[in-house]
Amino acid sequence: EENNFVESVSQVMEFVKKMTGREYVGFSNATYCFPVGADMRDALDFYFQLCAIEVTCESGSVMAATLANGGICPITGERVLSTEAVRNTLSLMHSCGMYDYSGQFAFHVGLPAKSGVSGAVLLVVPNVMGVMCWSPPVDKVGNSVRGIRFCQELVSLFNFHNYDNLRHFLKKQDPRRQSGDDRNKSVVNLMFAAHSGDVSALRRFALSSMDMELKDYDSRTPLHIAAAEGHMDVVLFLTQSCKVNPFVKDRWGNIPRDDAMQFGHEDVVKLLEEYELNYSLQTSQTDTEDQCHQSKCSSLEG
Template sequence: CYTCLYSFCLKENCHHITQCQCPFLSCFRRRKAGILPSLEDLLFYSIAEGQERIPAHKFITALKATGLRTGDPRLKECMDMLKVTLKSTSDGVMLDRHLFKKCVQSNIVLLTQAFRKKFVIPDFQPFASHIDTLYEKARKLSGGLVADYIPQIAKFSPDLWAVSLCTVDGQRHTVGDTKVPFCLQSCVKPLKYAIAVHDHGTEYVHQFIGKEPSGLRFNKLFLNEDGKDYNHQLQHDCSLLLSENSNAEKFDYLMNFLKKMAGNEYVGFSNATFQSERESGDRNFAIGYYLKEKKCFPDGTDMTSVLDLYFQLCSIEVTCESASVMAATLANGGFCPITGERVLSPEAVRDTLSLMHSCGMYDFSGQFAFHVGLPAKSGVAGGILLVVPNVMGIMCWSPPLDKLGNSVRGIQFCTVCECSFLSFQVKSVINLLFAAYTGDLSALRRFALSSVDMEQRDYDSRTALHIAAAEGHTEVVRFLLEACKVNPGPKDRWGNTPIDEATHFGHHEVLALLQEYSGKHNPPVHADADKQSTEKHLDGMLET
């Protein structure tokens, strides 16, 4: 049964149920009639594991395990209906299939994608645990100094440390002081550049701004051979934003734009930081007058007004959580992952990520690009905005800075975390084999329902069937052979089959089962074709 994964006799016109106590006989009858269950039914059965009702908290726990949050704007209808439905039930806890369907039907496509592991990180919990481990390693670092030239930043404790991530599918994970507001500072520069390109296009913006890393300190008075700023990491691209409007209108526009990028999560403003920035901004004024002399601003620009707007933008507050959604919007081609709204044009995203990759980390940009290879932008408040294109956005924040002005803990985390983006899919193999090793039939059912390849192999070419046979887990072997239709005779790197494993360890019942299915197995024509047609049908249901 593709719904509950219990086994039925598949002989022609036979309705005898074998090895099955499945309460959902309608599932079988629908299957016999050639009708697949609805997406809502599939989701219910995958969570219920043979029960007629499920506790609401079990659904919420399973949902969080996919990386989605109950507060996700895309799940608002589902969560609202769940609250209303539970109030109307006798015990306020349990959901039967019909009540469950009523709750989830408005958001069934997103929920089905989550539970079928169709997200960019299919096995989210192991990945999140690995992020937590890397976070703890970086937390132990004690080097660096908190920036002291802005009093409001100098007040931050050097022990503050937070990491938050948001994938392009809206999966979220946070660890540490992720709800503490801090100012974006220079992390705002790629964001305002992206808005400028979105509004005016690349050609116009780059009449005034270059595209090259300078190799010099970020606050050097120096232009390229064309008489332009080397890249967008200085302040004068503020002059390109709504040039005909007042500073108040520009600031409101930019704040609203950033809130859209953050999925309407926290974006605030620190007036005290703004006042401090302006009072201690002599070098920025010097750079501004130098740029004005070299005609790096559009005609008619009020340089003092531009600097005020620049200081205001640097004083915009975020939390790690809201900033990670901003980064994820860049990773997602300009679409906010948690609202689905198109915020930035593809051109703006492309150019912003290119400049972040080459120029985003001050004098450390070359080394960061070499060792990490991902677009990023740091700021003197201790933030690092990291983008993994087509995968996720991350915000790291810890106030102590190294001598180049980058967060000590943030640099460490980004350097070691880069390997995780290459290896997170390997985790599904580990989880599958561990479930077979421990005899966890419930976990194996969830993997099968989530479209996991049940014949995946480890580095020794051993499958879940090898492991289950070696451990003598008869019901796991039966499930893999009957429900999942795996090949009963795969060979590992030493040429051993599951039959060899069962023989070697003296598991006679498992051996008999494997021998029975070895005689029946026909390499994968109708079984795989049936599974593929089911998968194709489900995918079609998701697309309509």
């Protein structure tokens, strides 16, 4: 096996020498050799095993959604990738994720994608959603014919192309824009989740960049509702994860802690008292830093 390898290399070297007219052709051992302690066979075996990992359309779409969501898995809320890793991955996908069709795909679709010879296409619409489509018939470069067509149709309908103008667009729908009705639905859904103690729903809303301090017609926030109902897990999520403002007053001048006191939820009252103290300290610290920054700027300008 070793002899065959050496013989093959020498044949290629001989061929290259003929092409160069017997001018200099060398061999760089530094380029050829793996780092000390690395085994070429193990490295290749590891690579081919990674190539054999299987996903379904469902699980692949969650992978795409994690990339679209800045590295945080929308199902679990876990940070899987750093924002830098996501940016680098999406840049690579945008420039070379579709084999030899990558340039044309970037031109026509303008979104980061990764195809596989199985007929799968993983598509990322940053800050919006992730898609995985699968249709086995592939073209000559190994991309799913229908998969590419789907991506093109999607971009022709919605303003998802990287260079579609989000403000001035013609005939394309923008699913990122909220109408007044959507905002009303958001308030109702948010308040109902806080009222019923549905932390998983609240986590989904937070991950989809919903304002967790939205107020209803009585100027009550989800924290008011959760405090009144005594839902400790919801109060914990809104304060610890969402860092909402605990000093918002409703139409009667009550803050969330007042509601917890009124309905006898002492454990919630205690938690909110501690949170209010920390929130005040952080707010005053931020204000001080802003004032220092402004005074430095004005002294520099002076």
